[in-house]
Amino acid sequence: MKRKPLCALLISSLLFCWILALPAQADELTVTAPSVVLMEVSTGQVLFEKESHAVRPCASITKVMTLCLTFEAIQAGKLNLTDTLTASAHAASMGGSDIWLKEGEQMTVDDLIKATVIMSANDAAVVLAENVAGSEEAFVQRMNEKAQALGMADTVFKNCNGLDEEGHVTSAHDVALMSRELLKYPKIQDYTLTWIDYVRGGATQLVNTNKLIRSYNGITGLKTGTTSQAGSCITATAERDGLGLIAVVLGADSTDNRFADARALLDYGFGGWSVTIPEAPALEPVPVAGGMAPTVAVKAGESPKILMKAADSQSVQQEVQMQADIAAPIQKGDVLGQVVYSSSGKTLAQVPITAAEDVEAITFGSAFRYLLGAFFSL
Structure with missing residues (x-):
């Protein structure tokens, strides 16, 4: 039997590796979660979707909208990072993930945002909401108005922190829209990319719930969420070579699978797409x-x-x-x-x-x- 020359074998091996390295096509991309979307940041173009408009709870990803309105108030000069806010009885009564605020306890806006982003603290989110709008109810009304302005047609908010509540729903597509809005405030990355921080003068440690910030190249955030009704959720944002992506995963059956799905979506985007900025033409009078x-x-x-x-x-x-x-x-x-x-x-x-x-x-x-x-x- 005639053997193939060595150079032919090398070429065949290289070709096989090149084929494996090609970006996955949409029909080859497999995710386990029931609802996902991949959106490009600058254009809002959807690059991949699976039941992206399915109406579902999204747990603490709700806080993305809470943070949008908080940063909007900061930008308008109505709130400052150094302001000291006081926890109400309502805020202190929150369950789930929190930082155990007591009624009357005071904390700066900066620390409350840290707790909301890094620890996903429900009580901290309510304190921010009450001070932006006067009450959580008034703040939720603003959340829904903002959702309508952003074209979030699948969304109805009932609270500011994402605790399970009848009728509190959104979709993967809508989560991508509000994530895109939050990315307009570069300051948010100071919080979303922090792995460990402290409040109360170092007495309370905050550990980020988004494991991707320690393992994914180009990650910029953004927010995780988990409840019994919502399952494991994430909106993961990343940027490489001018290409910004938002990968939203709703309803994953485990935290490991939500991170795996988010990583697969981002890999698909970075492997198959790029942003080109053409050179401006030279124009004569x-x-x-x-x-x-x-x-x-x-x-x-x-x-x-x-x-x-x-x-x-x-x-x-x-x-x-x-x-x-x-x-x-x-x-x-x-x-x-x-x-x-x-x-x-x-x-x-x-x-x-x-x-x-x-x-x-x-x-x-x-x-x-x-x-x-x-x-x-x-």
Whole structure:
């Protein structure tokens, strides 16, 4: 029997390894949880989903919305990280995961956020809610209003911490939407990426419930949750090379499986997709009819982030399209055209081209002023 040359065997082995390294296709990606979604952060595009709109409880992932409204209040100057808040009897009565706040106990906003994010403390979340809106009931109303504004059509909140309650439901897709909103506040990563911290002057230790922050490359957060009705849940966020992903897993049958599903979703996203930022085109001044200047300088808007399959990321074309018969008067900022980015004939993004200066129309007065200025400059 004739043996294959050594080089042929090496090539075959390398080819086999290359095939194994290819990113999983959607129909090859297996997750155990009943409801998941993978969303890209900058565009909101869904890259993979499984029963993503199934209405389910989500346990402490509810606190993502609580944190959205808390950071919104901080950004508006209505709350400061150094403010000291007092625990009410209602807050102190919370069960489940908590930091055992006593009625009347005081803690800074910073420490309460630590406890809410790292320890998933139900009592700390209620203290924040009461101080943002006056009561937990008023805060929950704001949560539902914010959910509607974000397009979270599958969601109804009944409390601010995620304890099981009849009618308190959401979906994997909606969790991704509110996670995307929370990521708008970079400060949140100071908490979501902390493994161990302390409150009460070091007397109470907080250990992060998200094991991925110690094991997954590029992880940025975000929140776990577990109750008897919700099962094991997570919204896991990560970023590599400008590509941001949100992997939501609801209803996993164990904590190990929720982390495994989240990791599989993120691996699928990073293995198969990339974000391309095309180079801005060089633009020459364009002719102007009837103007005091024969041309006007133009500029293109900020280059877009374009989400593509990794294999297609080098195939983006750009086309400059200018309006015909541009005439004065022109004001700085007027849209005069657009840059169209496409691939394989499909439009991916459009960026406006605007005037970089004013161009006055020719009138008797403007012409006279021009000639007068030219005369005195001699």
